[in-house]
Amino acid sequence: MKAIIYCRVSTNKETQESSLNRQEEELIQLAKQYQFEVEAIIKEKASGYDFEREGILEVLDRIKDKQVQALLIQDETRLGRGNAKIALLHCIMKEGTKLYCISHNGELQLSESDSMVLKIVSMVEEYQRKLHNVKIKRGMKRAVQQGYKPEENLKNLGSASGREKIEVPIEEIIRLRKNGLTFAEIAATFRGFGHNISKATVHRRYQEYLASQEE
Template sequence: MKKTIIYTRVSTQKESQSTSLKRQKEELLSYALENELKVIKTVEEKESGFNESRPGIIEVLDLIKKRKVEILLVQDSSRLGRGNAKMAIIHQVEKMGAEIHTLADKGAIALNDLEKMILEILSVVENYQQELRNQNISRAMKNKIAEGKFNPSDNLKNIDQGGRDRKEIPLKEIIRLRKLDLTFKDIAATLRGLGYDVSKSTVHRRYQEYQKNNEIVL
């Protein structure tokens, strides 16, 4: 059974809208039961759909980001939001690997051609911005090295465990770049730009070792 979160929304604080919230919840719970979905939480919200920073939807996105939810279940796509807010939320959910199901579509959300095109554009722009950010970080680090303000060797953490030599990579830079939300792939690319012959898997492994040694839980 896929872990599912139910999200219901009305646009005003009027007492009369409470009936709509109750109806949405009942219908969605019934749908989840019929389709063998495991509902772990129900989030109700009385907020405008044009506001993409609603506390309820942020809670939903946070659970999806933490991999605690596989399916976001709503009555119809308008419950997610209106206009740009709706598209931004759909983009975030899909980017984090979750599915959106609606009662209206009786399954996965059905997008029209325009909505699909908007999502493609958002993805392209986001990837381009990430690439620019990586290049800026790499350029800044190279400038600091050239100016003598930064020495990567000062940040090396090498543990002699026998066998073949461990690659020398700047662990502190890996940690710093992770805090900037760079992926392990992006971090590896940045380090290679600085002359380190390192793969994504090596960066990931060193970061996991760091977490274990420092008892850090993401």
């Protein structure tokens, strides 16, 4: 199994430097104990409350790209503190990555409170995904009921993705807007028909149209 080692201390003090080296040494031994193939060792000095850390972001990238199947840490606080820790645990565990730590001399055992919070986060994320899909379907349904015909009004339907695919006719945005759809619903409708367009883009195009009418 391929693994990545992550070590972190919060300051640049000399005593912290020795802690960083000790973490690395102990985690290398843990990797040998479980016969892991260590792909990388990432060490950094940063606050555990800070989510924007180059080291941990590289860890997440490697996990997302399926380069490793296990992450080795001294304990869960090395990932982060407070909400940052919970967010990182969620990101790592939902990818199916195993967490091993020195403090447990093996696979990480979450506390009852952390397990409960992570379950809640997973449930919320799943319902957000379902709600997003429902909003897309609702927007598409409303648009079609108002006379929207994607096969006639949208170009490049089914073609390869690219710059042209987001060139949605402004007249369609105007018409759907007049029919009572919100910018989010209009964007969701276009995305449902394969056009990669955001709510912000729809709003910007509409504002550009209004500005042109005032000239």
